[in-house]
Amino acid sequence: MHVYLPGYESQPGGPTISELATVEDYYQIQKWLSLERVVVVQPNAYQCDNSALLVALGQLGLNKARGVAVVTPETPQAELEAWHSEGVRGARIMDLPGGAQSCADMALIEPRIRELGWHMMVQFNGHHLNDHLTSLKHLKTDFIIDHIGKFMDPVPSDDVRVDEILRLLDRGNAWFKICAPYETSLVGGPDYSDVGAVARRVIEHAPERVIWGSNWPHVGVPRSQYPNDAMQLDVLRQWATQSECEKILVDNPARLYGFDVNLALT
Secondary structure, three states: OOOEOOOOOOOOOOOOOOOOEOHHHHHHHHHHHOOOOEEEEOOHHHOOOOHHHHHHHHHHOOOOEEEEEOOOOOOOHHHHHHHHHOOEEEEEEEOOOOOOOOHHHHHHHHHHHHOOOOEEEEEOOHHHHHHHHHHHHHOOOOEEEOHHHOOOOOOOOOOHHHHHHHHHHHOOOEEEEEEOHHHOOOOOOOOOHHHHHHHHHHHHHOHHHEEEEOOOOOOOOOHHHOOOHHHHHHHHHHHOOHHHHHHHHHHHHHHHHOOOOOOOOO
8 A cells, every 4th residue: 555644745756646645544444454464655656755654654563564665776775774674675666657766777776675685566567578577587586566467458368478477476586466456457347357367367376476455545546436445355355265365465475574474364
């Protein structure tokens, strides 16, 4: 999820903040969905200013919250270590308009975070996967292929680029995030069958390498098309079996983010 806190303004290069989304607001969603843990991802609006992210992590608490920050090649190592103590465990890479750090920066950022055991959360248009394959294969840290591959427009599940994603997962340091099918689906909800075909294939192939995200508060979506958060979680249960959901919602994020493995899915 993302936060937009009072007193923290959008930065040059990022989208304008249209409304706030505070930790208190998220607690209502968290309670509604019966979620206990959360990963806060630096929003594009704040670009390289991670201040609001760190404030949110402090409010949420280290025992149940982790963060994904924007890291630059120039970020001081002491600063990275301080962020680590506050719960940051990843660096965001977004190769789409508004992203603060693109795939071109991965090779410079990766050595900075490797000794901390962080991962990279990487988002790009899946149609351009081949442009990034060499760089992804050279990463020694864990990395997440974000937003169900973010194919704009959706592709069939047997597309050759989906084959490449499965091969990346088989290498052992790649993860795949089920998140925001409404952003790319052409057929829409509640099933998002065009995007779901890719999600199902990836889950069936490597359920131990898949995680889920809410993408709350769904910025960029017109209020008339605002997705129902419960339905966004329910659609995962259409794409995955109960045992697969246990891995995706409990076991896998515990491994990737260092959460308490004793929290169980109910």
